[in-house]
Amino acid sequence: MTQDGNDFFAGYIEEVQTYIPIIKKGIEDLQAVPDKGEIFEEVYRLVHIIRGASAMVGIHGLSEIASCMETGLDKIREGQLALAPEAFFAMRETVDCFDLYCRGLRQGKPVDEAALLARTVDAVAKIGPGSGETLIAEEESILFAGEKIPLTGPLASFPDKELLDEFQAESEEHLEGIRHSMQFLEAHVVGKVRISGELREIVRTIRRSVHTIKGASAVIGLQDLSAFSHLVEDVLDWLYESASVMDHNLVALLSEALDLLAAMMDSPASFNEQRAEKVLEHLHVLMKELQEDGDFGEEVALTSLPPMETIRKPVTPPDAVPAKEKGALHGSLFSEEEKQILQEGFQEEAEEHLHELHQSLQVLETEIEAEMALTPEHREEIRKIRRAVHTIKGASAVIGINEISSYAHGVEDFLDWMYEGAQQADPPMINILAESLDLLGLLVESPESVSSDRQSEMHQRLMHCSRIESTDSLLNEEAPEVAISEYQSLLESAGPASEEETDELDRQSTLPETAKTIRINQQQLDLLINLTNELLVGVSGFDQNMGLFNNALEELELTTRRLKDIALELETKFEVKALDQLTQHFAHLDKSIADIKVNQSFAEFDALELDRYTQLNLIIRSMNESTIDVSAIHANLRGIYSGIGGDISRQHRVIRELQVQMMRTRMSSMSTLTPRLSRTMRDVASRLGKRVRLKVEGEQVDLDRVVWEKLADPFMHLIRNAIHHGIETEEERKAGNKPDIATISLAGRREGNHIVIRFSDDGRGLDFSAIREKARQFGLGARADQMDEQELTDLIFYPGFSTKTISEISGRGVGMDVVKQNVHEIQGTITVETKEGEGTAFVIRVPLTLGVVRVLMVRIGEETYGIALNDIRDIHRADSQDLSRNEGTLKIGGIVVPWYSLQVLLGQGEEQGEEQRPLVLVLNVAGRTLAISIPQITGQKEIVIKGLGTHLGSVPGVSGAAVMGDGSIVPVLNIPDLIEAARRRDHGGLIPLQLDIPQSFTVMIVDDSISIRRVMSRLVVANGWVAVEAKDGLDAMDLLTEVQPDCIALDIEMPRMNGFEFLAKIANTSHEKNIPVIMLTSRTSEKHREKAFQLGAKAFLNKPCKDEEFVETVLRLTDTSSSSHRQPSDRQEVKA
């Protein structure tokens, strides 16, 4: 469209408008004197101009109208049509159309182009002999003519064929949906029925479709359709929001109205207005009747029902809804794959909502500390929670997880009541709410892990809670009654009001996501990010070559200078002399010069009158010239060099920016973790009977999603640990003058290039004496007494080190060692701060950017190593008096820090020739400051850290290696690890703690029955072994990749993979086939027994078996007597 050239456009319209009076005048003149050919020609010319120019400008509608008239005038001129009053009428009509069109365009209003054109066509058609009909065009045919007259290329805002087609296609879908829904209603509404949640949903679906049709038809200018839709929508509004009962009559009428709507869309001309009016009238009558009935019924049933839904009922974010509704209707049409995609989408969406409601819940939890009246702010939070729950409900219903939707429905009812009915709230109520929402979160994450009992129990508790309160309030208040007049006023205002509301909700729901988003495959994104990282490193590779280039240039410069000197020397020392001396030395040269002279007949000149050039002179000259050339080339190269340098640094900047932006795409805030953490916390706290609350600060801290995923398990473990080990019981806390409710806080903030996450509790702090005692037991002996608190703290990160006994809480196999490892994997560090009686804090520092790391290149002998710049605080030359080599300390600004020599740490012997002022790196790692002296720094680089190959998984002190641009390898050092490794090396392996920790004896229990697993686990744990549970063969196979049990107790009948299949499967593995398997089954037949033994089972026990029998069998099969060191371990974990 040419609307962009607005000035031009407006100018044109203006021009057309100036023609209009002229044409009008012409028509009048013509009417007075019909045979005035000039006037006719003038009118014809103007119309012709309008037609042509409009088409050029792009106002095709106007062009067509003009074209229509032009054709008419043509025919009049040719005598085919008579210049009768009809013709003048037609002309006037056309000019009116021009006028309307132009005015419309100038005011920016949508012009009903089709109608105008139809008017013209109609009028023109009436010209001519035999047309004796009335001259007034029928309103309706004008309105709906748009469909019948195909237009070639009108403005986009007008209904053209394409738009209409699209509208009809879209409406078809909606009509289809409506038909489905109506069928459902017709089938379910027999006689007078109460509108259940399900029916209400259906009504809402219909309303949604009608609303869309209304909007769409209004936009493309089908006003009648839009108006009728609006009336039907009003009825549906009432039905959805206010009505409590409906009957089959209403359904039939509704169905008729919707049929009319459909008919109207199919062929607008055939619309029967009277019938429509009648249907609507009937509907309204019925509505009144039903309303009265409903009010009556409402009063009776009020106490036993969820609160009545009012007009304030939240509407789910409209953007999300239509697709889902369609989904619900055509549920069976989805393939498994599509369902999978839907489910994934649901998970993602639900997570967001869970996060939202968690935030609101936190507000409620912190504010409602005692019984108090609900403030509007509280209600607002409740409303937010309700909206989130409602959305989850809707979405889950669509994708067919009815379990969630029905549960969510119950929770929503409770929230409805809280929002609308409840006057007061107290902590127990909020607690119930929190629990119910936790359960919802659990349901969303893994629906199969929640038994329906738990759901119904929760429902009952919610009901109970709300019932008590509501009956209380019912005693005081009268039952809400909606007067008919009130209802009517509601109904009258329902249309616009509901629209406004929808708009508002639209805005609300779109607020959090201001920008449009696009979903892309994570792998694809990872690939892109990796490529960007490589690109960044690749550009850094230029620097190296640029360095070489620069060296070459400098060399060239030197050479040029030398060459110049030589040339100069030659010139001054030899050329001048050559003039007199050389001739004597080289007589033959003289002769040849003489020859030349003769030949060139310079004989008339004397020898002194002409410079005589010998060969040498010439060579010296050309050498001089070459020298100048070379220096010119050098200057050129210099220019090119700095040009390339500039280009590279520009490129560098752009690529770095690109990398930062790419990384940002993967960023998400800490809030993605918090719902899960708070759930874990509540769960663990309730199991241990402790009261804890989670305080989260700095939720908006952004980090790579991968990092959060890596940190999720460590945080869970820290929470479990904190509640289990750190936080005292309520009595203890009271005794210690601490608040009853313990606080675990999670605070994230940014510090330079790092994100620092501080996880702290206000419990009792680390018990150093217990740790020391344990260390003594684990083979450290007297050394344990010499260890300081820092060293003792480090011990908790050793695998298998624990001072506590039996913890069902710290499941999942993540110990503090894994916490540390996970943090290390994301190049982070973890430190512990603890104060007895006041609590413990774990401080996790994670670098902001993963992937590309800036390193300092340190050269030792022939090798270059990298040290991450993130760790380095400063680099300076130390005074030798500050350094005490014997004690291994260095004084920096009055503070004594441990000092190491990198060469010694790397095992490359002592430093050669103690330097007077050694180069020292001061590092801040793992909360400690230490100094390292290094021989030489060669620069800093951006590198991508890679692994050390498949063979070398982990080398102490080396976190990876990078391949440089020239193909060389630079290992990246992990200084704390290196120090630790060196210390271990020096002590001759005296401290490898993990070797001395008794290995636990593990028994895997594979059974589909939870109770059997529980019983067996208890038995196993009671014997001092570790129990690992698997719910079927497949689960067990998965677990076998993580744990190596010493024995397996196996059931036969299990879902997914039964015992026999499991046996057959592990027989093919290299390691697991040697694990003895005890069949533990209720199948006692010989056949089963034989089959089991045939497949490699080592023993066959019948359920229920005696404890001693089982223990004996295990002992017999594993021959534990010989490995008596496997004493009951202190650390028993039960896999859940």
Place this chain on the structure above:
Amino acid sequence: MINSFPQQSSSGKGLSLQALLAAIDVEIAPSVVQDLAFLKERALRDIRHKKPHISFVLGAHEMALPLQSVQEIGYLPTVTLLPNLPHWIKGIVQIRGEILSVVDFIALFHLQEEKKFGLQQSYLLFKQQDLKFCLLVSRITGIVNIDEQRDTLTAFVPEKIEGSDLLSGFFRGVFTLDNRQICILDNEKLGAASLLRKWQ
């Protein structure tokens, strides 16, 4: 007539010799084809049965690894040293953009060291399942084809190779070819050896 006879006879003789040869050719053609097919088949069968092994000298002895466990051979690029590694892992190298560790069996299995010739050190890239490393060898001697069914491997006698009892656990046997004694290494056992894998 007189003239014509010898002419005739000579031409007749020439013709008859050609005819004779042709006749013979025609007669033996099927058996020649048969023979060829037989030879081809035998050759194919031999190739099929013979498993190629890469032979190399390690310490004082010649050894061989199945071809499929050797991804490539070549001269070793510069080795980058790493701290805290056993003496038999020489460091890491970069081969085609990949970082690989360099393993020295002579140091690992305390084999007798051979005098080095030349500066360049050969390696073969050993690959078994997920385990991959550069194995240092003194020199690569070529490919030997071993027919697993026909060529019998003699049991390895530890006394014959001094100080190699550690490595001998990975031998499948000794293959004798002319006067060469080649110890065939078991790639699967090597690949699964915890001795090698504990650094993973």
